[in-house]
Amino acid sequence: MKNVDYIIVGDGYASLFFAHQLIKHNKSFVIFSEGYKSASQVSAGIINPVVLKKFTTFWMAQKQLDFLTLTLAEIESYTGRNYFINAPIHRIFHDENEQKLWLKKAHSEELSGFLHKEFYHLQEVNNHFGTGKVNQSARLDVYHFFTDLLTYFETHSHLVREKFQYEELNVSDSIYKDLSFKNIIFCEGMAVKNNPYFSHIPVIPNKGHHIKVKLSQEIADDITIKKKHFLFSLENGLYFYGGTYDRDQLDYQIDASAVEQLENGLKEIYPKNFAIIESNFGFRPTVKDRRPIVGRHSKHENLYVFNGLGARGILNGCFFSKNLFNLIEKKIPLPEEINIDRFDTKKDVY
Incomplete structure (x- = not known):
């Protein structure tokens, strides 16, 4: 029987960024991947600190951006590729009122670091009222990020290309088939609705x-x-x-x-x-409150969930993977804003 510190179920942003935390801290793990493309793998890879409909920002945006930059540099050290595409967002204005709102927000303390104070006119597309550039915005090279990391995991015997079978899981003995584990992290996206341990979470x-x-x-x-x-x-x-x-x-x-x-x-x-x-x-x-759902099962202390990343999967997956790792390994409580306990968790099936 093979012994591992962690089993990770899923192969999207939550899974891969959490796996990086395990690599960084020399923990053993395997990832179960069904092999089909997840929502993460077909995503645009947008890295954006601004809500572009209202020209507002969101909770801990700057901290998330800074941590992503650090994390991508760490990942590059073992994959050999830089996944950061420096292609800032240019938001096309609908009318003059949007221009004025942008300028007003650009001079506010909250958004001055994100909204460029000069307008641009692009030649290739219709933008009669010009565009505003979002500072610190970029894209992730989604294709190579997933291809390289999954190949790295497979090469280092971290990847199991098969569907995780819940009925084969013996929680009390911490055994799954021929694997003995300490903890399981379920990073399944919407597939969590088929998970008997976390199907109740409100994604x-x-x-x-x-x-x-x-x-x-x-x-x-x-x-x-x-x-x-x-x-x-x-x-x-x-x-x-x-x-x-x-x-x-x-x-x-x-x-x-x-x-x-x-x-x-x-x-x-x-x-x-x-x-x-x-x-x-x-x-x-x-998730209704636009925060990830992270935390421990209410009955089984070795089962965890990392889900609800929404449209900001890259920033949320990267930043909060650290919080989940610190909860498990260092007993550091999760921020209340992302903790699964903010919901009624008394409905666990198992």
Whole structure:
């Protein structure tokens, strides 16, 4: 029987960033990955400290950005690749009122570090009222981040490419099949609804579509453009445009209405011809109070959950992985804002 400190179930941002904490602290672990692309793996990879609809920021945005920069440098030390794409967001203004609101917020203490105080005009897209640049915004190289890390885990015998079978778990003896473990971390996204230990946590599925398109005329590859959705270049000559937010159409297939919404949104800012090459979707696990759900099972002290990262999966997954590690290894209490105990956890099935 193989002994490990941790079993991690899932292969999205929560899983990989928590695995990095384990590598950093010389803990043994295995990750169970079903092999299909999670919502994280088809995400845009946007790193953004600003809510671009209202020009506001969010809880601990600067601390999360700083910690992500540090963490990505640590990951680069063993994968050999820098995943940080310096392509700041340029938000297209709808009208003059948005310009004025942006300037007002840019001079506030809370947002002065994030909202650039000068406007820009882009040549490639329709932006009659100009754009505002979000300082410290960027993108993650999503494809290589997941490909490299999962390959690294597999090479170092950390990766098990199979579905985790809950019925094979012996919690009282801390055994799963031929594995003896100390702790299990469930990082399953919306698949948590099938988990008998944490199916009760209040995550809400939010279906997001994006399209990959071929543009008849290229646009700059060193920026990320945003109006209704994000537009940016990919490595293979294609462009990413997305994503939508839908809490109603939750079937596991491409929704024609969502693709049409994206097509119309792109036509609004891109005046030339384009062709849709590919459509994708994923289910973001969101929470009503917009905070992750992290913590220990109410009955089984060796079972933990790390979920509800929402649309800010990169920043949330990176930053709060440290809190979960410190809870388990150092007995440091979680911030109340992310603790699973803020909900009624008396409904555990097991």
